Amino acid sequence: MTAIAPDPTGPGRSAAASGPGAAGAGPATTGSPGSRALGIAALAAVALATLYGLALSPADVEMGDLVRLMYVHVPSATACYLGCFITTAASGLWLWKRTPGWDVLAGAGAELGLLFVVITLVTGSLWGRPTWGTYWTWDARLTSTALLAVLLVGYLALRRLDLDPDARSARVPILGLLLMPNVFIVSRSVEWWRSLHQRATITTLHPQIEGDLMVALMTGFLAVTLVFAWLLLHRFRVGWLEYQAQRLDLDQALDARRSEAGAGASRPTGDEEVAK
Secondary structure, three states, X not given: OOOOOOOOHHHHHHHHHHOOOOOOOOOOXXXXXXXXXXXXXXXXXXXHHHHHHHHHOOOEOOOEOOHHHHHHHHHHHHHHHHHHHHHHHHHHHHHHHOOHHHHXXXXXXXXXXXXXXXXXXXXXXXXXXXXXXXXXXXXXXXXXXXXXXXXXXXXXXXXXXXXXXXXXXXXXXHHHHOHHHHHHHHHHHHHHOOOOOOOOOOOOOXXXXXXXXXXXXXXHHHHHHHHHHHHHHHHXXXXXXXHHHHHHXXXXXXXXXXXXXXXXXXXXXXXXXXXX
């Protein structure tokens, strides 16, 4: 995690120690030499995955060229699970430490989780149309994945009700804690219920594909993972800058109110003017 985003505890503690909206706490920009290097690596990995997935790898014996959708579909589903894990872990740490960096990281993880679950559903529907004869069916895996997407939308909407994490009630991080149990349900749905969806393509001992197909899938995993890391890094930085801006606006508003109150207290009353 430290390679993906700055330590969320550090900025939170620094801001708390220096006062709300303290300058210099956490990242000051959305980019850095490290993020640029990560972006270049992500672009190279995407180019390699595109080349291998569309040109160098052969068509599958049974699925034909439809197998190429798997090189995006499976890594995207894994990235969605990773985003949900980050949100759940960061939500728990926010409930424990109440430092704003964890709240920012939780929101960033949920946004990326929603992005990749949408990609998963779209690519799955494109695969299902020629395979099952329909874009959508109320299969256990599809339904549980759609419910996970709804939960992510609800979590992000609930975050908008309380923009200030210091004033945010516990209902938002508690909802974040529920994401990983839902991910577990999605991952086990093909085992627990009768499902049209195929079982896991890759297992530790018995992978269902091999050779060039496996290499193409691994390049897809590499590309999606690097893109996820780059997006998470930048979304965390943007979120932290938004938090700092909100705190700065709050400080300025409080200073203005204090100035108005001080000016009112020092202004002479009518009786004082008559006495003079």
